Amino acid sequence: MEHRVHNMVRRAATAFSALSIVTLGFATISSGAGASGLTAPTAGMKPAQSVGKGEGTLNLIAWSGYAQPQWVKPFTKATGCVVNAKYAGSSGEMVSLMANGGAGQYDLVSASGDADLRLIYAGDVKPVNMALIPSWKQFRPFLQSPSFNTIKGVHFGVSLQFGPNVLLYSTKTFKSPPTSWSVLYSKKYKGKITVPNNPIQIADAALYLMKSQPSLGITDPYELTQTQFAATIKLLKAQKPLVPKYWGQASDEITLFQSGTVVAGAAWPYQTNTLQAAKLAVKDTIPSEGATGWADTWMLATKAPHPNCAYKWMQWVSTPRVQAEQALNFGETPANSLACAIMNKLQAGGCAAYHADKPQSYFQSIKFWKTPLTTCDNGQNNCVPYSEWTNAWTQIAG
Amino acid sequence: MRAKAARLGLWLWVIGVLVFLFAPIVTIILFGFDRSVIETWPIRHWTLSWYSVAWHDPQVRSAFVLSLKAAVAATILATILGSMAAFGVHKARFFGRDSISLLLILPLALPGIITGVALNSAFRWAGITLSLWTIIVGHTTFCIVVIYNNVIARLRRTSNTLLEASADLGATGLQTFRFVTLPTIATALVSGALLAFALSFDEVIVTTFTAGAQNTLPIWIFGAIRLGQQLPEVNVVVTLVVILMFIPILIAARLTGSDNFVPRVRATRIAK
Amino acid sequence: MTTSVDARGRRGPHVSALARTRWRTAFLLSPPLLWFLVIYFSSLGLMLVTSFWSVNGFTNLVDHHLTGQNFHQIATGAYPAIIGRTVLLAALVTITDVVVAFPFAYAMARVASRRTQRLLLVAVLLPLWASYLAKVFAWTSILINGGALNWTFNLIGLPSPNLGFTNGAMWIVFCYIWLPYMIVPIYGALERIPSSLLDASADLGAPWTATFRRVMLPLVLPGLVAGSIFTFSLTLGDYVTPLLIGGANSTLVGNAIYENLLTGGNLPLAAALATVPIAVMVVYLLVARRLGAFEAL
Numbered sequence: 022m023e024h025r026v027h028n029m030v031r032r033a034a035t036a037f038s039a040l041s042i043v044t045l046g047f048a049t050i051s052s053g054a055g056a057s058g059l060t061a062p063t064a065g066m067k068p069a070q071s072v073g074k075g076e077g078t079l080n081l082i083a084w085s086g087y088a089q090p091q092w093v094k095p096f097t098k099a100t101g102c103v104v105n106a107k108y109a110g111s112s113g114e115m116v117s118l119m120a121n122g123g124a125g126q127y128d129l130v131s132a133s134g135d136a137d138l139r140l141i142y143a144g145d146v147k148p149v150n151m152a153l154i155p156s157w158k159q160f161r162p163f164l165q166s167p168s169f170n171t172i173k174g175v176h177f178g179v180s181l182q183f184g185p186n187v188l189l190y191s192t193k194t195f196k197s198p199p200t201s202w203s204v205l206y207s208k209k210y211k212g213k214i215t216v217p218n219n220p221i222q223i224a225d226a227a228l229y230l231m232k233s234q235p236s237l238g239i240t241d242p243y244e245l246t247q248t249q250f251a252a253t254i255k256l257l258k259a260q261k262p263l264v265p266k267y268w269g270q271a272s273d274e275i276t277l278f279q280s281g282t283v284v285a286g287a288a289w290p291y292q293t294n295t296l297q298a299a300k301l302a303v304k305d306t307i308p309s310e311g312a313t314g315w316a317d318t319w320m321l322a323t324k325a326p327h328p329n330c331a332y333k334w335m336q337w338v339s340t341p342r343v344q345a346e347q348a349l350n351f352g353e354t355p356a357n358s359l360a361c362a363i364m365n366k367l368q369a370g371g372c373a374a375y376h377a378d379k380p381q382s383y384f385q386s387i388k389f390w391k392t393p394l395t396t397c398d399n400g401q402n403n404c405v406p407y408s409e410w411t412n413a414w415t416q417i418a419g
Numbered sequence: 420m421r422a423k424a425a426r427l428g429l430w431l432w433v434i435g436v437l438v439f440l441f442a443p444i445v446t447i448i449l450f451g452f453d454r455s456v457i458e459t460w461p462i463r464h465w466t467l468s469w470y471s472v473a474w475h476d477p478q479v480r481s482a483f484v485l486s487l488k489a490a491v492a493a494t495i496l497a498t499i500l501g502s503m504a505a506f507g508v509h510k511a512r513f514f515g516r517d518s519i520s521l522l523l524i525l526p527l528a529l530p531g532i533i534t535g536v537a538l539n540s541a542f543r544w545a546g547i548t549l550s551l552w553t554i555i556v557g558h559t560t561f562c563i564v565v566i567y568n569n570v571i572a573r574l575r576r577t578s579n580t581l582l583e584a585s586a587d588l589g590a591t592g593l594q595t596f597r598f599v600t601l602p603t604i605a606t607a608l609v610s611g612a613l614l615a616f617a618l619s620f621d622e623v624i625v626t627t628f629t630a631g632a633q634n635t636l637p638i639w640i641f642g643a644i645r646l647g648q649q650l651p652e653v654n655v656v657v658t659l660v661v662i663l664m665f666i667p668i669l670i671a672a673r674l675t676g677s678d679n680f681v682p683r684v685r686a687t688r689i690a691k
Numbered sequence: 692m693t694t695s696v697d698a699r700g701r702r703g704p705h706v707s708a709l710a711r712t713r714w715r716t717a718f719l720l721s722p723p724l725l726w727f728l729v730i731y732f733s734s735l736g737l738m739l740v741t742s743f744w745s746v747n748g749f750t751n752l753v754d755h756h757l758t759g760q761n762f763h764q765i766a767t768g769a770y771p772a773i774i775g776r777t778v779l780l781a782a783l784v785t786i787t788d789v790v791v792a793f794p795f796a797y798a799m800a801r802v803a804s805r806r807t808q809r810l811l812l813v814a815v816l817l818p819l820w821a822s823y824l825a826k827v828f829a830w831t832s833i834l835i836n837g838g839a840l841n842w843t844f845n846l847i848g849l850p851s852p853n854l855g856f857t858n859g860a861m862w863i864v865f866c867y868i869w870l871p872y873m874i875v876p877i878y879g880a881l882e883r884i885p886s887s888l889l890d891a892s893a894d895l896g897a898p899w900t901a902t903f904r905r906v907m908l909p910l911v912l913p914g915l916v917a918g919s920i921f922t923f924s925l926t927l928g929d930y931v932t933p934l935l936i937g938g939a940n941s942t943l944v945g946n947a948i949y950e951n952l953l954t955g956g957n958l959p960l961a962a963a964l965a966t967v968p969i970a971v972m973v974v975y976l977l978v979a980r981r982l983g984a985f986e987a988l
Contacts, residue, residue: 080632085642085645085646086646086648103477105478105632105633105634106634106642107632107634107638107642108641108642108645110641110645111953111954112954113952113953113954114627114953117536117539117628117953118628120539120540120543121543124543124548124549125548126548126549126631126632127632218934219954220950220954261939264939265856265938265939266856266937266938266939267939269934269935270644270645270646270647270934271645271646271647272644272645272646272647272650273935275457275647276457276458276647276831276832276835277856279457279459279837280835280836280837280838280855281836281837282835282836282855282856291646295456295457295646295647295648296457299455299456299457301457408951408957408960411950411951411954411957412764412768412951412957412960414950415769415770415773415942415947415950415951416768416769417769418939418942419769419770419772419773419940419942419946419947426802429794429797429798429802430798432794432795432798433794433795433798433799433811436791436792436795436870437814439791439867439870440814440815440818440867440870440871441814441818442833442839443818443821443826443829443830443833443867444817444818444821444826444829446829446832446833446839447821447825447826447829450829450832458828458832459837460832460833460837460838460839460842461839461842499722500722500723500726501723503719503720503722503723504719504720504723504724506719507715507716507719507720507723508720510712510715510716510719519720519724520976521972521973521976522727522732523723523727524920524924524972524976525731525735525969525972526731527920527921527924527925527928529735529928529965529968529969530927530928530929530930530944530945530948530949530965530968531928531929531930531945532930532945532948532949532952532953533735533738533928533948533952533961533962533965534731534735536738536952536953537731537734537735537737537738538730538731538734540734540737540738541730541733541734541737556730559726560726560727560730560731563723563726563727564920565921567723568876568917568920568921569876569879569917572876572879572880572913572914572917573879573883575913576880576883576910576913606879607879610875610879613816613819613875614819614871614872614875617816617819617820617871620820621819621820621822621823623823623824623931624930624931636822637822637823637824640822640824640825641824644824644825644828650828653822653824653825653828654825654829656822657821657822657825658821660820660821660822661817661818661820661821664817664820665813665817668813668816668817668820669809669813671816672809672812672813672816673809
């Protein structure tokens, strides 16, 4: 019997050995595609000097909701560019789809702050001529050349919107708004809490520990030493019994709240909008500890096949009107300072509701998402890198 | 009496399975008429407006056409390659024969994400632009096993005496294939091709990484459900697809269910 | 040269027939195998080789020094539980689908009239065209608190089962999604059993159970195995259903791979995890072979 099993395994192994020979030949491509050093390979490329006639097509990689008919239809009507949008589920997915400069397929990607630098240093995106985007001058100063999309004065894209991760709660359970993220870690709401199924959730826990356990000395939720990291993981493991489901996409969390399965959770303002539109008793708040958040940029693929349509799109989505529409639709804060008035016109109090009237200090209070590396800002090399964050998150959510 | 009870039990079971099979389909159809984008049971406000939205959505149309093209091409390729593999393995005795089914099953057994990313980096390395053709290549890869499995199971159940008889009676290899082998495996081919078609038409994970900028229907659906704003439209699109597919499936079922394709195989089985 | 002609001539038609079979086999097998080698295995192998490498935490680049670190990692922490859960679920789904599908397929193949048979086949195949994602979503809305299932239970005076976002929900949905892939091959196998064979068994005085076990089951086994390969392997590799309808303890191998690959950029660990389903399928096919599923035909 054993002999027979042996034989079978050997036969299977023979079949497999054939394939490993084939593979060794191009085993190096996995590293070749990554970033090397800290120079942007495309920084020297000369950006377009004028925008020509549209090519008739525009291919986008976008977050869901970033290419809504509301502003895509008039764009196509005005420019003749038919928009194909592929929605990505995560920053990682965006980066892999954009590999090799968008592979001659994609023109633009609506990347978040963490993916921006990876795309820039991999040479997958190229410089954009801001002189061709008239509305750019109306942007708030801190979003004209932010460090996440502008390197040494070279712009690799045009800022779009930003927003905080908020605390969403049921007003039936909470008569007054919770003032601390501590509700997400409180045994009082066992089985009634949800948080995103995403390793970056570790940063949310670290942000909470920054204030609640100052002795840990956390200064940046994305730069954690082993001790700080361990304490954060401990907090998240203690949180686990409270969580019936870690939400993967916005619609999951909407279902969780709508069905009354949970009463509080970390969310995007988008979920609040959708639930409130369906007349559900929920509200959101930014607790006293502050919030993590995102800042998105439309970035131009190095091998963009439809550059004219891409420029026309960047011009279009930067205009106050479209900025306001997207801000209200998704619940974000627009980059264009003139969008505020239009937001109020479209929805009473819309500007203030999405913080479009706030000064730069509001922007700075949000801890924007970035990729954790071993190098910390304090110059030391003892921070926990992102691969370990992912691994730890699998241990928690698994 | 007992036989009667057994028969009744059997039919009750069949009805139970049918309810199980169609409960979500009915749910999908019903929620296509729900005015609210958030699905709450029971439905409070009914509307037909999502049908108009779905019908006039150009993205849905182009995605449907692309999915159809990919699935048809992948099914044809997989049918050819899968049945070739089945005939080759069935006829011959050779070293490593048993590992072939393992090799063919891998694209199904491995998480689609692995297949997708592996194919994606290989295409990139080879300088191949992602297009309809790369989708077809990806789909064919995991559909081959569906055909292979069906055909080889049928071949193993078919006695060789039939083929030998044909040869003894002076038929050429081609004639034997056309008049004996093909009719014997035809139903297995049709049902295998149907399953392969369904698998390809509905695949989302591998496709994400092998498709170009154009969306297939499942990719459009995944994008549309992420934010939960277009659920009713998705339900309407799915309802329309099911209605559209009813006729082809009925024809296929007629083919597989009919006796025309399985001539006198039964008799030979008894003789064996 | 002459010798070979001589040798061939002496041995006569036997050798040429053998040679012909060989050529035929080569002709039949090379296109599908080439397809697999060139397109699939070359790209897959490239990925699997990385499982012996590691990711440099400093640059996030792949470090090409051979290491067993990834395999050590998947043997510790939460991974064994994730792997165990995945295999157990795949097995459970397969067994459930066999139990659900068999009587149904039997009724279809051997009891129903031609007309009913055709209708039932359509009924099995039709749900395949309702998008996978839409079906999982429909199940979510059925199973959640306040969903149609609780509603129905309450209507007939039963307490709410509250199945939404649990491993139980995942089990139901997987059984549902892959059920047609089990029914079709079992039906195909049952349909081709000659009635006379079953009659003969009964005539010879075999009780129903013996006819089932000794006559029907061996004949249906290939179809059953073909079906189980789908249900088992498709469950093994899925990551969307746990994402949509699973709870807090529903991570499967597919999810762990997705996260390490696309979120964490840890290709080597993802590749090491991908060897798990391969190993499981090898064992599965070995067991199927031991059971005689590939031979006793």
